[in-house]
Amino acid sequence: MRRLLSTAAAVTLLLASGTALAAPAAPVAPGSKGATPATVTTQLPRNAHPTHYDVAFTPDAKQMSFTASVKIAIEVTEPTATITLQAAGLTFAKATIDGKPATIKVDEDAQTAAFTVKAPLAKGKHVLAIDYAGKIYTQAAGLFALDYDTEEGPRRALYTQFENSDARRFIPSWDEPFHKATFSVEATIPTGQMALSNMPVSKSVDLGGGKTRVTFAASPKMSTYLLFFGLGEFERASVRTAGVDIGVVTKKGDLPKAKFALESAGPLTAWYNDYFGVDYPLPALDHIAAPGRSQFFSAMENWGAIFYFEYALLMDPKISTQRDAQNIYTTVAHETAHQWFGNLVTMAWWDDLWLNEGFASWMEGRATEKFHPEWNAALAAVSGREYAMNLDGLSTTHPVVQHVETVEQASQAFDAITYQKGEAVIRMLEGYVGEDAWRTGVRAYIKAHAYGNTVSDDLWKAVETAAGKPITAIAHDFTLQPGVPLIRVEGGACQGGKQVLTLTQGEFSKDFPDKTPLSWRVPVVAKALDGSAVAKTVVEGGKASLTVDGCGPVVVNAGQSGYYRTLYAPAQFQRLAADFGKLAPIDQLGLLSDAWSMGAAGQQSPTDALALIAATPADADPQVLSKVASVLSAIDGYYEGQAERAAFRKLALARLSPLLARVGWEARADEPDPVAILRGDLIATLGELGDPAVVAEARRRYAADRTDPSAIPGPLRKAILGVVAVNADAATWDAIHAQAQAEKTPLVRAQLYTLLASADDEALARKALELALTAEPGETNSAGMISTVASRHPDLAFDFAAAHRDAVDSKVDNSARTRFIPSLARASGKVETAEKLKAWAAANLAEGSRKEADKAISAIEYRAKVRRERLPAITAWVAKAG
Secondary structure: OEOOOOOOEOOOOOOOOOOOOOOOEOOOOOOOOOOOOOEOOOOOOOOEEEEEEEEEEEEEOOOOEEEEEEEEEEEEOOOEEEEEEEOOOOEEEEEEEOOEEOEEEEEOOOOEEEEEEEEEEOOEEEEEEEEEEEEOEOOOOEEEEEEEEEOOEEEEEEEEEOOOOOHHHOOOEOOOOOOOEEEEEEEEEEOOOEEEEOOOEEEEEEEEOOEEEEEEOOOOOEOHHHOOEEEEOEEEEEEEEOOEEEEEEEEOOOHHHHHHHHHHHHHHHHHHHHHHOOOOOOOEEEEEEEOOOOOOOOEEOOOOEEEEEHHHOOOOOOOOOHHHHHHHHHHHHHHHHHOOEOOOEEEOOHHHHHHHHHHHHHHHHHHHHHHOHHHOHHHHHHHHHHHHHHHHOOOOOOOOEOOOOOHHHHHHOOOOHHHHHHHHHHHHHHHHHOHHHHHHHHHHHHHHHOOOEEOHHHHHHHHHHHHOOOOHHHHHHHHOOOOEEEEEEEEOOOEOOEEEEEEEEEEEOOOOOOOOOOOOOEEEEEEEOOOOOOEEEEEEOOEEEEEEEOOOOEEEOOOOOOOOEEEEOHHHHHHHHHOHHHOOHHHHHHHHHHHHHHHHHOOOOOOHHHHHHHHOOOOOOHHHHHHHHHHHHHHHHHOOOOOOHHHHHHHHHHHHHHHHHHHOOOOOOOOOHHHHHHHHHHHHHHHHOOOHHHHHHHHHHHHHOOOOOOOOOHHHHHHHHHHHHHOOOHHHHHHHHHHHHHOOOHHHHHHHHHHHOOOOOHHHHHHHHHHHOOOOOOOOOHHHHHHHHHHHOHHHHHHHHHHOHHHHHOOOOHHHHHHHHHHHOOOOOOHHHHHHHHHHHHHHOOHHHOHHHHHHHHHHHHHHHHHHHOHHHHHHHHHHHO
16 A cells, blocks of 8 residues: 555554454465465454455445455365354345355444354355445545545445445454455446456446446465555556556546556556566556545555556646656556465565555555656665664564554554664665675565565565575564664775765664664765775674775665664765765755754754755755755744744755755656656745745735736746645635635645644635534645644644544544544654643553554653753754854
């Protein structure tokens, strides 16, 4: 799943209530060819498992319900009179096993249904048949509806979302990734609408009376969370690539907006066939765009039928930017990679979720480097690693492979540790063993475990065998324990054109910088600016020395493939700062990221990052300049409510305004995409900082847009309207509100409602919160509005959501409810807010479901610490620089 908001998992999906069950020995996974775990923790008894589901159902979109029947071919492994499945929100009419009536007992708290016959079932094959009914939801869980406006009137489309544990809302099932089975799906639908599933339609029968029965071909063996169904007034376009019918599906009229995605999907699929050494095994692969959004994810890798919210797949010339194009490409690359890593080979349990998400995140970068080298995806990977480290540096972090005890905890495992840290660890290990050996190992892993389940060690074994080089111990250090290694660098005198570095391993910690560090085996790469070759070593046991060619300043973690922070001795840092403009862009980005993060944490001077910003050339790589803008914006945020903010903003504007003058407000012919993205970043940041010239120009263009279509070019619309919205007065807010109400295009409409939640003015922010709880923005847009308010007014948004919890929960995905309200307070820098959140979590969340609340509390306390302990030094530096 490619999530929107961030995103590691480990061993046990238990009862939704949090009550633990025993973990008996697991059977060998049906169809598994390789190392399947001898035990897999489960919510269900191990006396039976499914081999095939035959599902027939009729959705009633108007009544928001469906009726269904399922015949499940099962294999009983121990004589039993009771078969227990997962089920949630379903009502049952009748059930039989081998044609004999079964009694039904539902446990709503455990999310199970037990089916019992009089005499025990013998070992062997049986058929469980169930007639039942269920709900159609308004948020993305189970079978859900998305409403949208058209010029012809309102429309409703249906889709499914099952990861991680919501297939049970659609089919009573073994709703766990370990239990793979094949699926046959039959649906009775309104004639004229298009139905979609994992496989193509094999049969369609007009039943008369406005109804049609469609039957889909049987699926390959897969986990329940990968099943998909969609229904609505859709259009489809396709190309045939590498023997696969690759399509895009949109609501009627939107196919042109999917052109870029379709053009990208075919070459990606062909390239993955080669990379994995196994051809994509289904006859078709659809990329399906849906209006609306989720607080949890932007796309989902259902096998053969990838689901996307529209902003993650469609390019709308009215509002789409070059960054949108890059995000669409990487999302398509991510979800397509899942068709092998996650779908064909699936983690045995949510403890190894990172095997899906970390790998797909890494693979999206590799694919982007292949097909769009001009985007310099390696620099984006540094930003992703930074995102993970900022979470991993807090005491509330967790290992990549973590222990999961409840459905809520499984949902919370989709975070930056699973995605971005997983990606960074893979990037580091690939660099350690070499690209060719890594790919050979991955190919062997895929072939050995196709249609089966794995744990992390299955991958390490395959790569280690291919490389002939031990990596398992290093991999365990980075995936089985939390935290970020810190490599301290001391240099000696240069002799004979070489210098010897002394490396000492510590730990980067944001909230406990003096903690006793954990121990890692850390692959380290270093290079002198005047050297001809890189030097490599593994820091083991806490220390190492490294001889580097050249006498110039040395970059440790050269190329930024390592997952660690680098802390230079002051003299060495000063040498690097003096030659900062000569560093490779990726190392400029890494050095600036480390300096700011460690400065904020108190592990080096908090002003070192400002020194690097001052040394950054005006013609630096656009992604480096965007990082400069983001660091200055972050520091500005810490000054919220303080008189010293004005002086800092004066310095920030003096640094950023010339950069905007250099790139200009108007795009130049054939300019690189990174430059266009930088333009939008600078306009947005300067607008946030209250630059009078930028605010005035944005307002001028906004006013002119009513009569001059060229006043706001599509690629700048988000940035310009964002500046107007942030600095809005009541009249401007009302004008944007009127635009939102009149807008018929869902993608644009959602953006306008988000803008209404962007105002710095607290009265307007409160007005946006109240609007979010009405039906007007659309059921799936409300939570995004509340989150947007929280980015500027965290205390206001948290207090509002806590006071209206039931109403807010109704606007949030079921899987995100334990983390949504805590996340609203995260941007606060007030210790009293942390205490308030602690009390709220204790009163409202089960003890095992408080991880996200704990993370938010740590983030708040850290922000308060930075404001208290680091801003004075920055204020003094600013005064001196001024």
